[in-house]
Amino acid sequence: MLDADPQPSPMVSSLKLTVDASIAYPDPTLHRQIVGALQYLILTRINMNYVVNKACQYMYHPQLPHWRAVKPVLHYFVGTITHGLHITPSTNTNLCAFTDADWGSDPDDQKSITVYCIFMDSNLFFGFQRNKKLFPKALMRQNT
Structure with missing residues (x-):
C-alpha cells in the first residue's frame, strides 16, 4: 500500500452499495481484517467515520463492489498519513x-x-x- 497513488477523496460518490451484489469477494477474511483496522483509524480521524461505517455495513458477506469501495479509502489514507486530530490550546471557549x-x-x-x-x-x-x-x-x- 505504500506504493499506492494517493486519492483526494475517500469515497466515490457515484458508487451505490447494496447487500445483493452479484460477485463475491474471493478473500472475505482479508476484507474483514482491513475494514476492522480502519475502525481503529477513525479514533484519530473522525472525518472518516461515515466512510468506514459504510464499509462496515457489508463486512458479513463482502462482495466485489464492497471491496471497490474500500480501496479508495486506503488510497486516501496513503495521501493523508500525516493528518489526524490536532489539539491547540486556547483561552477562548467557543x-x-x-x-x-x-x-x-x-x-x-x-x-x-x-x-x-x-x-x-x-x-x-x-x-x-x-x-x-x-x-x-x-x-x-x-x-x-
Whole structure:
C-alpha cells in the first residue's frame, strides 16, 4: 500500500452499495481484517467515520463492489498519513456544533443517517453518526 497513488477523496460518490451484489469477494477474511483496522483509524480521524461505517455495513458477506469501495479509502489514507486530530490550546471557549442528515438513502434498509460534530474552538472533541429508521413502527401502524 505504500506504493499506492494517493486519492483526494475517500469515497466515490457515484458508487451505490447494496447487500445483493452479484460477485463475491474471493478473500472475505482479508476484507474483514482491513475494514476492522480502519475502525481503529477513525479514533484519530473522525472525518472518516461515515466512510468506514459504510464499509462496515457489508463486512458479513463482502462482495466485489464492497471491496471497490474500500480501496479508495486506503488510497486516501496513503495521501493523508500525516493528518489526524490536532489539539491547540486556547483561552477562548467557543462551542460550535454541526449536524448533517441523509434521509433514507440506504437502499437496503431505508435508514436515515445523521452525523453530529462538536467543536470547542478549532478542536473537534465529539463526533458521532447515527443510523435510524426513517419511519418509526408506531407511526407506520398509526397511518395504516
